[in-house]
Amino acid sequence: MRVELDEPKCVASGQCVMAAPEVFDQRDEDGIAFLLEEKPAADSLDDVREAVAICPAAAIRLVEQ
Amino acid sequence: MADTLTGPAPETAAPVPEFPMARAAGCPFDPPPALQAQQDEGRLVKVRLWDGSTPWLVTRYEDQRALLLDPRVSADITSPGYPLQAPSNGKNNISFILMDDPEHARLRRMVTAPFAVKRVEALRPGVQKIVDDLIDDMLTVGGPVDLVQAFALPVPSLVICRLLGVPYADHDFFQENSKTLITRDAAIEDRMAAHGRLLGYLDELMGEKVADPGDDLLSGLVGRVESGELSRQDVAQMGVLLLLAGHETTANMIALGTLALLEHPDQFALLRDTDDPKLVASAVEELLRYLSIVHGGRRRAALEDIEIAGQVIRAGEGVIMPNDIANRDPEAFADPDRLDLTRDARRHVAFGFGVHQCLGQPLARMELQVVYSTLYRRIPTLRLAAEVDGLPFKHDGSVYGVYELPVTW
Structure with missing residues (x-):
C-alpha cells in the first residue's frame, strides 16, 4: 500500500500527524503536511486509514501498489 | 389536468421551524429535541432565521461532512444567500474564516506554523505550569470559587x-469585548463597537511590535506588513480572530467539560484515577464530541445547484450545519447520547470539517489534556457548589457553556 498526499489541498489541521505520527509530519514554515514514509509498514496501516478518514480536506489517499 | 400534479409540493405544506432551536429543560448537554427530530427524519428541511430568511438545515453527520468538503459551497459572508447569525454591516471584517479559497488559504497558511503538532507539544510544560499555579491559587484561597x-x-x-x-x-x-462580540442577542451597534475596540487595540499593539519585535505570532505578521504581503488591517483582523478563538472556545470546554464530568461521577473517576495519556487523549475527543460547544451551526451558501440527501440545494440558497447534532448521529457514533470517555471519538466534527476546520485544534487538545489530567487528580473531591438547574448557561452565545461554575471541595 502507498500513501498519497495532495499537498495543495492540505489545511495544516495536524490531524494526520496526531493519527499517524510515524507516517506524517508538518513543515516548519506553515504546518503543511508531508510524508515521512510513502510505503508505511503493515502495522501503521490502521493509523493511516484513520488519518484518511479524519483529514478535513480529504487530502490523503491510501492506494494499492 | 394531470401535469398540475407533477410539480413540487407547495412549501406551505408544513410550517417552517425557527432556528436556532431551544434545548430541553434539564438536559443542558444535549442538542435541542427539535434538531434531533429533524435528524431522525433524515431529509433536509428549511428553517427560519431571525431575519426571515429560510436556509436549509443539514443534520446528518455524513451529509454535513460532504457539504463542508464541497468547493461549491461558500463560507464568504457576502455570498448571496449566506445565512447570517446576527445583523451584519455586509462586510467581512472577521478575516479568513469568512472567506473562500484561494485568499482564505493564503491568509490561513500565514498563521498555521505555531499551531503545528510538534510546536504545540513543546508548549506543554509551560501549560502544565500555568495549570498547576492556578490550582495552587484556588487551593490557597479555598472554596467555593467560580471555576x-x-x-x-x-x-x-x-x-x-x-x-x-x-x-x-x-x-x-x-475578554469583556470578546464576550460582547459573540453574544448573539447583543445589539449590532454594541457588537460593532466591541469589535472596533479590539481592532484598535491590536493595531496599537502592532506599532509596539514594529519598534520591538519578539518571537511571537503577531511580530511575525507585522513582518509581513513590512514586506507588503498583508495590510495592517489584515493583521488586526487576524489578531482579533485568533485572540478570540483562542480563549473563548477552550474556556468553555474546560468549564462545561468539568460540569459534564461532575454530573457523570463514573467518568469523573476515570480521569481522576488515571495517569494514562491515551485515556486522557481519548477523554478529550469524547468531551469535544459530546459537548460540541460551537452550537450555532456552520454556515455556508451554495454557489451552484448541489444535490444531497435526495434534495437539490439551489445556487444562492443558504445552508446551516449544526455540528452538535452531527456528533450525536447514531450512524456515526453508537449510543451517541452516552458520555463514554473510553470510546474512539476522533471522527467527531466539533472543530468543523473541510478547509475551514479549526486551525488551533492541536493547541486546544493539548490544553484540555493538561487540564483534564491535572484538575481532578489534584482536587479529587471537587464538587458543584450550586444546583445544576440554576446555572447560567450560554443559550444566547455562538459558543455554548456556562457563564459561572461555582465549585468547592
Missing part, C-alpha cells in the same frame, strides 16, 4: 497571549 473566572478563562487566555504576543495584563479588556 470560570479562577481557572477556565485564565488557562487559555494566558496561553494564547503568550503565543500571540499580547500582554495578559489586558485580559479584562479583551
Whole structure:
C-alpha cells in the first residue's frame, strides 16, 4: 500500500500527524503536511486509514501498489 | 389536468421551524429535541432565521461532512444567500474564516506554523505550569470559587497571549469585548463597537511590535506588513480572530467539560484515577464530541445547484450545519447520547470539517489534556457548589457553556 498526499489541498489541521505520527509530519514554515514514509509498514496501516478518514480536506489517499 | 400534479409540493405544506432551536429543560448537554427530530427524519428541511430568511438545515453527520468538503459551497459572508447569525454591516471584517479559497488559504497558511503538532507539544510544560499555579491559587484561597473566572478563562487566555504576543495584563479588556462580540442577542451597534475596540487595540499593539519585535505570532505578521504581503488591517483582523478563538472556545470546554464530568461521577473517576495519556487523549475527543460547544451551526451558501440527501440545494440558497447534532448521529457514533470517555471519538466534527476546520485544534487538545489530567487528580473531591438547574448557561452565545461554575471541595 502507498500513501498519497495532495499537498495543495492540505489545511495544516495536524490531524494526520496526531493519527499517524510515524507516517506524517508538518513543515516548519506553515504546518503543511508531508510524508515521512510513502510505503508505511503493515502495522501503521490502521493509523493511516484513520488519518484518511479524519483529514478535513480529504487530502490523503491510501492506494494499492 | 394531470401535469398540475407533477410539480413540487407547495412549501406551505408544513410550517417552517425557527432556528436556532431551544434545548430541553434539564438536559443542558444535549442538542435541542427539535434538531434531533429533524435528524431522525433524515431529509433536509428549511428553517427560519431571525431575519426571515429560510436556509436549509443539514443534520446528518455524513451529509454535513460532504457539504463542508464541497468547493461549491461558500463560507464568504457576502455570498448571496449566506445565512447570517446576527445583523451584519455586509462586510467581512472577521478575516479568513469568512472567506473562500484561494485568499482564505493564503491568509490561513500565514498563521498555521505555531499551531503545528510538534510546536504545540513543546508548549506543554509551560501549560502544565500555568495549570498547576492556578490550582495552587484556588487551593490557597479555598472554596467555593467560580471555576470560570479562577481557572477556565485564565488557562487559555494566558496561553494564547503568550503565543500571540499580547500582554495578559489586558485580559479584562479583551475578554469583556470578546464576550460582547459573540453574544448573539447583543445589539449590532454594541457588537460593532466591541469589535472596533479590539481592532484598535491590536493595531496599537502592532506599532509596539514594529519598534520591538519578539518571537511571537503577531511580530511575525507585522513582518509581513513590512514586506507588503498583508495590510495592517489584515493583521488586526487576524489578531482579533485568533485572540478570540483562542480563549473563548477552550474556556468553555474546560468549564462545561468539568460540569459534564461532575454530573457523570463514573467518568469523573476515570480521569481522576488515571495517569494514562491515551485515556486522557481519548477523554478529550469524547468531551469535544459530546459537548460540541460551537452550537450555532456552520454556515455556508451554495454557489451552484448541489444535490444531497435526495434534495437539490439551489445556487444562492443558504445552508446551516449544526455540528452538535452531527456528533450525536447514531450512524456515526453508537449510543451517541452516552458520555463514554473510553470510546474512539476522533471522527467527531466539533472543530468543523473541510478547509475551514479549526486551525488551533492541536493547541486546544493539548490544553484540555493538561487540564483534564491535572484538575481532578489534584482536587479529587471537587464538587458543584450550586444546583445544576440554576446555572447560567450560554443559550444566547455562538459558543455554548456556562457563564459561572461555582465549585468547592
